[in-house]
Amino acid sequence: MARRHAIIIGGGASGVLLAYQLLRLGGATFRVTLIERRPEIGRGLAYHTGNPDHLLNVRAANMSALPEDPDHFWRWLSARNITGCGDPFCFVPRRVYGDYIASLIRPLVSRGDEAGGLRILNVECVSITEDADRVVIELANGDRLSGDLAILATGHDARKAPMACYADPWAPPSTAGIASDAAVLILGSGLTMVDYVLSLLREGHEGPIIALSRRGLLPRAHRAVAALRIDEAQVPFGASASQLLRWFRRRISAHLAQGGDWRSVIDGIRPYTQRLWRELPTRSRRRFLEHARAWWDIHRHRMAPEVEFRITKAIADNRLSLIAGKIIDIAPNPTGATVRYRRRGQTKLETLEVAAIVDCTGIVRDPGGTGNPAVRSLFDQDLARVDALRIGIEISRDCAVVDRDGLPSGRLFAIGPLTRAAFWEIIAIPDIRNQCAELAERLVRNAATVPTPPIARRAPVPIDAPTERMRLIGHQ
Numbered sequence: 249m250a251r252r253h254a255i256i257i258g259g260g261a262s263g264v265l266l267a268y269q270l271l272r273l274g275g276a277t278f279r280v281t282l283i284e285r286r287p288e289i290g291r292g293l294a295y296h297t298g299n300p301d302h303l304l305n306v307r308a309a310n311m312s313a314l315p316e317d318p319d320h321f322w323r324w325l326s327a328r329n330i331t332g333c334g335d336p337f338c339f340v341p342r343r344v345y346g347d348y349i350a351s352l353i354r355p356l357v358s359r360g361d362e363a364g365g366l367r368i369l370n371v372e373c374v375s376i377t378e379d380a381d382r383v384v385i386e387l388a389n390g391d392r393l394s395g396d397l398a399i400l401a402t403g404h405d406a407r408k409a410p411m412a413c414y415a416d417p418w419a420p421p422s423t424a425g426i427a428s429d430a431a432v433l434i435l436g437s438g439l440t441m442v443d444y445v446l447s448l449l450r451e452g453h454e455g456p457i458i459a460l461s462r463r464g465l466l467p468r469a470h471r472a473v474a475a476l477r478i479d480e481a482q483v484p485f486g487a488s489a490s491q492l493l494r495w496f497r498r499r500i501s502a503h504l505a506q507g508g509d510w511r512s513v514i515d516g517i518r519p520y521t522q523r524l525w526r527e528l529p530t531r532s533r534r535r536f537l538e539h540a541r542a543w544w545d546i547h548r549h550r551m552a553p554e555v556e557f558r559i560t561k562a563i564a565d566n567r568l569s570l571i572a573g574k575i576i577d578i579a580p581n582p583t584g585a586t587v588r589y590r591r592r593g594q595t596k597l598e599t600l601e602v603a604a605i606v607d608c609t610g611i612v613r614d615p616g617g618t619g620n621p622a623v624r625s626l627f628d629q630d631l632a633r634v635d636a637l638r639i640g641i642e643i644s645r646d647c648a649v650v651d652r653d654g655l656p657s658g659r660l661f662a663i664g665p666l667t668r669a670a671f672w673e674i675i676a677i678p679d680i681r682n683q684c685a686e687l688a689e690r691l692v693r694n695a696a697t698v699p700t701p702p703i704a705r706r707a708p709v710p711i712d713a714p715t716e717r718m719r720l721i722g723h724q
Contacts, residue, residue, distance in 0.1 A: 251279040252695055255385050255393060257373045257622050258401035259284025260292020261677065262664030264353050265313055265684040266401060267366055271356050274692035279365060281393060282353075283385070285372035288346070289353060292403045293418050295346030301446040302342045303552040305439055307470065309336030311345065311677055313352060315685050324348055337472050339552035375625040376400075376660070383659050397691065400641075400649070400662040404675075405618050407607055411578065413585040415604045421448050429455045430603030433587060437461040437570055439549055440608035442559055445568055449558070457568045458600065460589060461609075464572030467546045469556035473509040476516030483520050489532035489540065492524065514547055522679070525672035530636055537637060549676075573598075578605065614638050623666070631660065640669030647687050663687060 254270055256263045259282050267280045282289065288296060304311060312320040322336050325344075333340050356366040375386035376398055383398040406418065415424035415432075417440055426432060432448065434441045437459045445457055484495050500513045517524075528536070536544075551559065562568040572592040579586045584603035591598065616634045618624055623641070626632035630652035635642045643649060644656035647663060663683055665675050673679050 252277060252397070253281065253395035254278050254397045254399065254691070255281045255283065255383065255395040256399045256401050257283050257376070257385070258292075258403055258664075259286070259289045259368065260401065260403045260664075261290060261294065261313075261349050262292075262403060262680050262684065263399075263401035264290040264349050265681055266399060266663055266688060268313075268352050268356065269685050269688035270691065271366060273688050274695065275365075277692050277695045279367075281367045281369060281395065283369050283371065283373045283387070285370065285388075287370055288350070289368060290349035291346040293406065294403075295342045295349065296418075297342055297443070299420070299443075299447055299450060300341045300343070301450055301555075301558070302443050303339040303555055304342055304345055305339070305467075305470075305550060305552060306676060306678065307337050308333060308340055313349060313677065313681050315682050321345075321348060324351070339470070339554065372621070374621040376622055376631075377625070377629065378631065378657070378659055397659050397661065399687075400623065400660070400666055401664050402620050402623060402666055404665050405615065405620055405623075408619055409607075411580050411585065411605070413580050413603070413605055415606045417444055417606050417608045421451055421453065421604075424604055426453070426604045427455070428453055430584070431456045431458070431601065432604050432606065433585075433600060433602040434459045434606045434608050435461070435575070436608035436610060437464060437466055438545060438608065438610060439467055439551065440610065441606075442467065442551060442555060444606055444608060445562060446555070446558060449562060449567065455603075457562075458571060458602070459568065460571045460573055460575070461542075462572065462574060463542050463592065464570045465542055465546045466559070466570060467549060467551050468511075469551045469553050471509060471511055471553070473512050473515075475518065476503060476508070476512040478513075478516040478520075480520065483517070483524070485520075485523060486527045489528065489535045492528075492532075493540065510547070511550070518673075518678075521673040522671045526670070533637055537639070615640055626660070631657070635669035637669060640666055643667050643670050646690055647683070661687065661691075 256267055263282055263284065267282050270278050270280055286296070308322055308325055312318045312322070314320045325333055325340065330340055330344060332338065353366065357368055369387070372388040373385055374388050377384045382394045382396065385393040385395070385398060387393070409416070415421065415426065432453070432455065434444055434457065441459050448457060484492060487495070500510045503513050504510060525533070559568065563570070571589070573589045574592070576588040576590055576597060584601070585605060587600040587602060587605070588597050589600065590596070615638060616627060623632070626649065632641050632649050633652050641649065641662060643662050647661045647667060648656035648658065649660040649662055650656050664680055668674050671679070674683060
């Protein structure tokens with residue numbers, strides 16, 4: 249029997265992990281084509297950095313790419329004697345983790361061919377369509393591929409620079425031509441901002457660095473504490489955002505009173521965060537995004553202790569300033585831009601003259617305006633729709649892409665950050681690895697029992713329908 253052909257669009261960590269699991273579980277059932285426009289596979293935006301100061305924000309012990317083998321990454325590290333990683337609590341450079349992800353896929357590529365295994369195409373996917381019995385992929389070089397399934401693993405959607413004075417937050421500052429004594433404004437104060445500040449400092453930048461966000465909050469740092477064991481029956485699933493927040497604060501207060509660390513409670517709730525999100529009413533989700541997300545993010549997505557030291561020192565040395573405020577307008581000028589802003593709680597407008605602006609604000613506000621041509625093609629054909637909160641695309645309980653009419657596809661699927669509307673906590677490896685393993689298992693199982701139906705559309709899925717609970721193995 250001929251192998252089915254799965255085409256994965258996106259060769260970052262999500263795409264590589266799905267390809268690995270598909271071939272591990274269904275090497276006799278599937279052959280895989282992985283499409284990635286970048287020359288390096290497995291890195292994406294997160295792990296392509298060459299800056300050794302850019303560390304993982306998850307300890308090595310929790311970064312196995314394989315849910316069935318939670319110590320896999322630590323053994324890989326130990327075998328290579330990576331400098332500075334003497335115990336499982338260490339935080340290694342993200343470039344090293346990219347090497348690890350690439351090492352998973354390398355043996356599979358060596359045996360890839362048209363008949364089976366893995367084939368990698370370093371070219372951009374510009375269009376995805378469905379025929380009666382297949383998916384058709386169009387590439388930027390004019391080639392067309394057909395397959396039985398297509399899975400979007402396109403990761404984070406990078407923002408387009410609105411003005412010439414904007415620098416790419418994912419590229420070294422030197423590529424933007426920023427003078428060493430120039431003022432740099434960073435929009436956002438999360439982990440992407442932290443990385444860019446480290447890049448500026450590593451390149452010897454001596455000018456003022458200003459990070460401006462609505463609340464001026466800085467990510468907290470990791471500590472070597474264990475996750476608190478929280479029983480599932482104790483978690484108030486289905487509660488409103490305010491009820492959930494009150495419960496959460498009580499748990500933290502009680503744990504602190506016993507001499508514990510708030511991080512233990514945050515990590516203890518980790519196995520349940522996706523279900524909590526799915527069972528939140530839409531109104532509560534919206535309120536969370538508007539009022540509580542920034543607070544959750546700084547406690548949930550933390551810095552490595554080494555990074556905390558560098559950022560704290562940069563603030564103490566007046567190399568980095570944090571401002572809580574709102575941008576009023578940005579006017580480009582010959583030397584950069586004039587930025588008017590209002591500090592939080594103030595009415596007075598203030599002005600900054602900066603040579604460069606770096607947008608590190610994170611989630612793209614409207615996926616419908618994506619610059620990714622593959623995703624754009626699905627919207628244009630009504631094969632996909634944006635979720636009610638406009639933070640991702642709508643998917644069904646089995647990660648199938650939902651079309652404009654609310655019908656899930658039998659051939660189009662999505663994984664990783666693109667599915668955050670359904671799962672929210674789906675940007676870190678401990679979550680993505682489980683999603684990939686479960687989807688691969690489901691696809692292999694379905695392929696072995698029933699043929700793929702022609703454009704299999706099931707009953708419409710309401711835009712707020714809960715998705716099935718996915719296993720979460722390990723804690724960040």
